[in-house]
Amino acid sequence: MVDAGIPASDAFPRPDLATTERRGVRVLLIAIAVAFLLFFLLLPLVTVFVEAFRYGVGVYFAGLSDGDTLASIKLTLVVAAVSVPANLVFGLAASWAIAKFEFKGKSVLTTLIDLPFSVSPVTSGLIYVLLFGAQGYFGPWLEVHHVHIIFAVPGIVLATVFVTFPFVARELIPLMQEQGTREEEAAVSLGAGGVTTFLRITLPNVKWALLYGVLLCNARAMGEFGAVSVVSGHIRGLTDTMPLQIEILYNDYSYSAAFAVASLLALLALVTLAVKTLLEWRFAGEIAAQRRH
Amino acid sequence: MSRSLATTFVKPSVIPGFGLALGFTLTYLSLIVLFPLATLVLKTTSLGWADFWKIALDPRTLAALRISFGISLLAAAINAVFGLIVTWVLVRYEFPGRKLLDAFIDLPFALPTAVAGIALTAIYAPKGWVGKFLAPLGIKIAYTPLGILIALVFIGLPFIVRTLQPVLEDLDREVEEASATLGAHRLQTILWVVMPALIPPLLTGFALALARAVGEYGSVVFIAGNIPYVSEIAPLLIIIRLQEFNYAGATAIATIMLAISFVLLLAINLLQTWTRRRLGNG
Numbered sequence: 001m002v003d004a005g006i007p008a009s010d011a012f013p014r015p016d017l018a019t020t021e022r023r024g025v026r027v028l029l030i031a032i033a034v035a036f037l038l039f040f041l042l043l044p045l046v047t048v049f050v051e052a053f054r055y056g057v058g059v060y061f062a063g064l065s066d067g068d069t070l071a072s073i074k075l076t077l078v079v080a081a082v083s084v085p086a087n088l089v090f091g092l093a094a095s096w097a098i099a100k101f102e103f104k105g106k107s108v109l110t111t112l113i114d115l116p117f118s119v120s121p122v123t124s125g126l127i128y129v130l131l132f133g134a135q136g137y138f139g140p141w142l143e144v145h146h147v148h149i150i151f152a153v154p155g156i157v158l159a160t161v162f163v164t165f166p167f168v169a170r171e172l173i174p175l176m177q178e179q180g181t182r183e184e185e186a187a188v189s190l191g192a193g194g195v196t197t198f199l200r201i202t203l204p205n206v207k208w209a210l211l212y213g214v215l216l217c218n219a220r221a222m223g224e225f226g227a228v229s230v231v232s233g234h235i236r237g238l239t240d241t242m243p244l245q246i247e248i249l250y251n252d253y254s255y256s257a258a259f260a261v262a263s264l265l266a267l268l269a270l271v272t273l274a275v276k277t278l279l280e281w282r283f284a285g286e287i288a289a290q291r292r293h
Numbered sequence: 294m295s296r297s298l299a300t301t302f303v304k305p306s307v308i309p310g311f312g313l314a315l316g317f318t319l320t321y322l323s324l325i326v327l328f329p330l331a332t333l334v335l336k337t338t339s340l341g342w343a344d345f346w347k348i349a350l351d352p353r354t355l356a357a358l359r360i361s362f363g364i365s366l367l368a369a370a371i372n373a374v375f376g377l378i379v380t381w382v383l384v385r386y387e388f389p390g391r392k393l394l395d396a397f398i399d400l401p402f403a404l405p406t407a408v409a410g411i412a413l414t415a416i417y418a419p420k421g422w423v424g425k426f427l428a429p430l431g432i433k434i435a436y437t438p439l440g441i442l443i444a445l446v447f448i449g450l451p452f453i454v455r456t457l458q459p460v461l462e463d464l465d466r467e468v469e470e471a472s473a474t475l476g477a478h479r480l481q482t483i484l485w486v487v488m489p490a491l492i493p494p495l496l497t498g499f500a501l502a503l504a505r506a507v508g509e510y511g512s513v514v515f516i517a518g519n520i521p522y523v524s525e526i527a528p529l530l531i532i533i534r535l536q537e538f539n540y541a542g543a544t545a546i547a548t549i550m551l552a553i554s555f556v557l558l559l560a561i562n563l564l565q566t567w568t569r570r571r572l573g574n575g
Binding site for chain 1: 302303304306307308309310311313314315317318319321322325326327329330332333336375378379381382383385386388390392394396397398399400401402403404405406407408409410411412413415416422423446447450466469470473479504505507508509510511515527528529531532535538540543544547550551554558
């Protein structure tokens with residue numbers, strides 16, 4: 001718009017303007033982008049910590065040391081401790097099969113792995129209620145055998161595993177596909193076994209992507225709200241994870257306590273982002289080399 | 294299984310472990326994802342057409358779907374515009390704090406939705422940080438559809454930026470130089486040389502942001518006010534039906550949501566294929 005109407009011969013008093021915008025346009029675009037990010041991303045993050053510490057450190061820790069809140073923190077750690085390793089093992093197996101071998105139906109399999117991302121978290125919880133709920137397909141059988149899945153910890157774990165299912169696999173598959181199979185083939189032809197090849201060749205090649213995938217998976221596992229909300233039953237002190245405890249405290253008008261719990265999860269998010277960023281800065285060259293750009 | 298049958302399925306390789314890895318992958322995928330999702334289809338088909346349409350055409354269901362898809366489309370469109378500007382600035386310009394801002398783009402991926410939900414409500418509530426300045430002007434954001442829009446813009450932004458960024462980084466600057474050498478001014482170069490390469494990833498990002506926004510629950514319920522017919526989203530209506538032990542109602546709404554999302558994503562996919570062919574970049 002700025003350049004409109006200027007004859008081509010006069011358009012570039014300075015040659016560098018050929019591949020960038022005028023200074024005024026640049027400053028304007030930077031201002032728009034920075035304002036948008038500060039307002040939409042940074043303001044909510046700052047709000048969490050300001051609201052959490054609004055009435056001082058004493059109130060903050062009092063909010064966190066409530067019995068139900070401590071129970072919710074413990075449950076969240078348990079859920080993550082089960083679901084993250086499960087999806088880690090799956091991610092390694094899936095990426096090994098998909099990236100190191102050529103077989104029929106591979107693209108279908110890759111699409112199916114991404115399926116949980118296109119399902120609403122609420123629907124993710126719903127499907128387990130349909131299976132294991134009191135009126136679900138297996139409900140009567142579970143009732144007879146006194147097995148509790150819905151409104152109990154197993155249901156929360158299942159819903160969390162579903163929601164965080166693709167994270168590790170998704171980070172690993174594209175990277176391992178780009179790396180190809182030559183190094184593994186060389187190792188095997190020199191006499192290394194499958195386990196040795198995997199541990200000494202494949203794993204070191206993908207370790208940073210693996211770490212980032214696990215971190216994202218963990219952040220989502222600890223922070224999942226919609227799916228867990230459907231299957232939890234909201235039994236205080238028993239089936240409430242941290243995000244559900246935030247909701248309860250917030251609806252009880254215990255704002256400081258709600259934001260205190262929220263600040264812990266926000267801190268986890270910040271650590272996740274920090275590690276990711278450090279990995280990118282520190283290993284930018286190495287990652288680029290692995291991706292063979 | 295005979296050797297010949299096995300080799301038609303998988304290309305022979307000296308690397309071991311294919312059977313174990315694929316077997317585990319398929320078993321785990323079926324147990325956790327495919328089998329549970331199939332119950333959704335099974336339950337829906339057991340409803341019968343008459344019951345299904347009764348739930349689908351219920352005014353409250355229709356209103357919730359309209360709100361969910363309408364506001365999600367709007368949020369994805371806003372993100373497409375600002376996401377393009379943000380990506381452009383992050384990739385092309387040097388300024389202090391650029392790397393830090395770049396790192397913060399992923400915040401909505403990492404921040405739990407319930408945390409975002411209460412933070413956004415604290416900001417935009419009538420007595421909140423921003424809300425108190427807007428209240429005297431008669432503008433209400435929290436507890437209105439506008440609040441839903443704000444939450445969906447927040448969670449959708451990284452999808453656009455992270456899809457556009459690698460494409461813009463890999464774009465050959467020499468093409469722009471050539472365009473300038475041939476007499477195009479900067480705006481012409483951007484519109485006719487740069488943008489055609491950015492439209493396919495922009496559409497992908499739009500589709501991802503849309504898909505995420507339609508299903509979003511945690512960040513929306515706190516700020517939406519959840520008034521039926523006004524600011525009640527479809528995922529919330531599923532939960533309400535479940536709390537009424539109306540499994541059929543909840544299932545039907547979930548299935549309709551999935552079907553509409555699928556059609557929308559398919560349409561965007563086709564549009565993307567068409568633009569890629571039309572604009573002729575690989």
